């Protein structure tokens with residue numbers, strides 16, 4: 433017996449109804465803000481992620497699914513969407529369209545992560561990008577999409593953590609101050625932090641190790657080192673968020689796990705904060721286009737983990753759609769009855785109803801069990817008598833009502849509407 437690969441999931445029909453609902457809410461929110469859908473390939477040239485996300489990040493160093501295809505190309509399953517969307521923007525000439533180009537996707541991604549609740553090796557994101565605009569209004573807009581999406585799903589107690597990590601003008605000065613702060617404390621920090629101090633000092637602020645917490649808390653803050661342009665950008669962003677009463681918490685230690693961020697970074701966390709709790713995160717990436725070989729192009733966006741959103745919706749008892757059931761179940765005795773049911777079911781389906789015909793040879797008792805298990809409100813019983821009289825026994829499971837309905841009246845009886853064409857039997 434094969435099993436699904438570790439860290440992957442099978443989404444069964446009852447769960448798929450919930451997934452479809454959440455994805456529809458995401459697409460609807462994107463539509464309200466004027467974002468169009470983009471679908472990019474599941475795999476890309478591995479170099480796109482090495483350059484875009486950055487070697488030195490966990491996503492690239494530890495988690496990327498990398499392979500060589502039969503033609504010798506070095507490829508990777510996408511571990512995130514932003515680099516692909518920027519690649520598509522540059523490659524497809526989207527810079528010549530009105531800016532910003534506003535794009536969203538609902539996609540699966542792959543990271544060789546340690547699987548646990550809310551952390552998978554194949555997972556799904558609602559990804560949103562606004563490319564080609566520096567205006568902090570675009571930062572506010574993507575944060576608003578994420579917030580309204582989660583709010584309308586009914587999630588409560590969420591917090592938007594917000595920070596600005598500066599740009600290529602002010603970041604070097606901040607990094608220097610950070611390194612100067614950490615150097616004398618090098619014996620007090622964990623091994624990972626000692627490595628970060630040499631390779632990626634910004635990530636020192638992100639350490640989860642208990643002994644590093646007081647040191648990280650006392651470290652210099654990015655927002656105290658912003659240049660005038662970055663500070664003004666951040667102030668204007670905050671003004672737009674306040675205008676729509678979107679709550680946020682300035683979080684000076686917030687940095688993100690991908691290298692492309694400049695200025696704005698943000699995350700949305702649920703009330704009980706744990707290791708895998710971040711529901712969504714994003715920020716501005718004004719240097720990404722150049723990093724992957726394009727012209728300088730600003731951009732901002734976020735991705736929300738759909739697996740984690742659904743987990744939180746269930747934990748908080750938010751309203752979710754029930755799994756779909758057919759409208760009518762045909763319980764027939766004998767092959768002639770089944771033949772007739774096939775035609776009658778076809779008629780119902782052409783009227784838009786979901787009709788299921790019981791299969792196999794079964795007793796009437798077993799048929800009723802099948803009907804009940806299907807969850808269909810209508811059970812349509814067909815046996816020898818019904819065929820002779822050209823009328824079915826129709827039972828409404830919701831009201832308990834039972835009626836004898838001539839075949840030509842069946843559609844009308846169960847839909848309450850006139851059929852779109854004249855019956856043929």
Ligand code: HAM
Pocket residue numbers: 511512513514543545550551552553554555556557559560561689690710711712713714715716717732733734735736737738739740
């Ligand atoms: P990220 O923070 O790596 O950002 O991922 C965004 C969200 O994806 C996370 O907050 C989490 O909900 C979900 N996620 C990440 N890894 C896993 C996993 N292994 N299992 C389940 N869910 C996971 C990005 O991906 C950036 N591309 C976001 C972005 C878009 N920034 C700008 N534009």
